Amino acid sequence: MRYTTLIVPGFHGSGPDHWQSWVERQLPDARRVAGIDWEAPVLARWAAEVRREIDAAGGAVWLVAHSFGCLASVVAAADRPEKVAGALLVAPADPARFGPFGLAGGEAPAGKDVAGCLPERALGFPCAVVASTDDPWAKFTVAAYWADRWGSRLINAGRAGHINPDSGFGPWPEGLELLLSMRRAHEDLPLGVIGTERGRHKGRQGALARLRHHTRSILEYRNRGGA
Secondary structure: OOEEEEEEOOOOOOOOOOHHHHHHHHOOOEEEOOOOOOOOOOHHHHHHHHHHHHHHOOOEEEEEEEOHHHHHHHHHHHOOOOOEEEEEEEOOOOHHHEEOOEEOOOOOOOOOOOHHHOOOOOOOOOEEEEEOOOOOOOOHHHHHHHHHHOOOEEEEOOOOOOOOHHHOOOOOHHHHHHHHHHHHHOOOOOOOOOOOOOOOOOHHHOHHHHHHHHHHHHHHHHHOOOO
């Protein structure tokens, strides 16, 4: 089967020394999602660009995401289970730290973060969440919670920080081998969810549509003078 490996960096992007950039250089089928302002973590915009890249791919897509990019990836992929072969989600950021318009600076007020806009059921494709026990962007228990909701395998990376160059993750052969082993293991599996009608989501039922509705609701609340 023909694959595209879609690299989805997190907040501030992934520079040349980041493990995502290294993985991108190792795989001829890899490309980085385009059209994202890495300094403006607006989930609806990011997820829209990831979904656009999934749609544009000639075949199935493997997502390799980091930090806030994991949140954008699961929203986009939830609408396209028939196109996503699998996902490697590394150090997912805590959605409670982000409002619909960007970083909340701590935790967003209840109901005004993006947690409620994320998928809360199995994603319908092979997925692994790699999380650290001392990640400054998310507690391990938070990563474990979302891994369980998404039906993902949870891999404890130990005290690995945010799993980025600052914590020693430039070239990352173990991460690449994890991705390749997942691809080998699921090479012959059909895409999408077997035995259900869950496929491409459109209109108001899609994950991205719900996220956009939430974003508009918060904007309208602000315009009416809300906090």
